[in-house]
Amino acid sequence: MDWRRAKSVLILAFLMLNLVLGYQLWSNIREGLSTSAKAGDLSPETLRIMEEKGIKLVENIYIPAETPELQDLTYRVRTKLSDGEKHVLKEPVESRIVFNEKQLIEGLGDIIPDIDQYVFDVTTSDDKKLILYRMEQMRPMFDVKLELYSEDQRIIAYRQDVIELVSTEKAVENPVLPATIAMAPLIEKFLASGAVIKEIKLGYHGQTFAKSDIQVSAPSWRVMLEDGNVYYIHAVSGEVVTEDELSS
Template sequence: MDWSRAKNVLIYAFLLLNLVLGYQLWNDLREQADESPDLTSLAGNVQRAMDNKNIKVAAAIPTETPELPKISYRFVDANGEKPMMLDKTVYSKLIFSPEELVSGLADSIPDIGNYRYDPVEDGEGKFVMHPLVEGKYPLFRVNLVLYYSEQRIVSYTEQRIEISSIGEEEGQRVLSASKALGNLVENYLPNDSVVKSIELGYYGELFNSDAQVAAPAWRFALESGEVFYVQGISGDVISAGSDKTKE
């Protein structure tokens, strides 16, 4: 055996292994940095309130402040709460792969591509999705619910709607997530809260009428299960538990 050559091969192998391990460590650190919330967008008094109340933010704070209009919509299916059985059940793990989920259920639910999965509202035996406004912003409180049993999606309910803008109303600049969060921290969130999700969407109270109205709103979900909505234009705060605007 040529020991000199074997020694060189081992050296190169160790160098390659170190490079691979080094890259993996760098990639892990980068992902951790990307996932860590940047609290510098919060005002100093808000950060002090977080410390005093032991409030933690485990979600990234969005920086977008788009101009969005209010919308109106109406329900078009009176049987939207009646479960519909699927002709062909779908392996429930597909819920975590949007493309495969749409492909797997497209024959049974043709418009499923205009919905987004919402892990915040998941419950025992069901996955919840919301329709998207402009293909991007979820319309909270309007649901497509997928029911599963033994790891397979077997049925669903869909609140089918038609969305339209309200008259000639133009979009308005949405309140920033950091300002909305600051208001919650200082005035509404209980001690020891952990904010696990922050998302911009549409929210509106449901009325017993044909026309429904929804406005842009930030949704803040806590690890405790409590959810707060902050209206994107007025800044009013609504607790999902009470479904009433907080003064």
């Protein structure tokens, strides 16, 4: 037996094995870090209903695959957007600053309270009204908004929800339902035939109690349609709620 040749073959085999194992490890890590899924990841039953009702997702949209553990947020309303008049800026600023956090703070930080805690939302904005949401745990609070009014590509006024978070011992973190599972009852029971889904986003949302300054916001999936309709799915219980059902 040629031991030198046998030794070379064994070394080559071990190298190939290490390459295969390394690739598998890299693939598993990449899969674990993935934050999105495609429509094909919905259950076969949900896909069948979508086909029957002609429900579609806009091209290139992905369904979030994240399933973090989140808790309800309790907060006190200091300033309510719906009750306040527009605050007109003495000196308008260019609207493009909403795309850059540093420029936004430099341009409006001395004028608008807590602006560093709000993030621009392109899906709900247009050329006349720029919408920003208060962020908590890196997720938007859909009930807490900052509206910037734009004219000739310059911000001329604003209205704002200002809140103060309230700590509570009762708050418990729960794993959220995957969007692919949470969306099943929405598609089956709520969406009309021909509906087109343009965005699915995880944040916080809750019923608004008009007679109380204390509000509770729960982890929720927001599903926006091309026709402007918006649905919220409680990300723990799976309950589906429309915008019209949230005011009391």
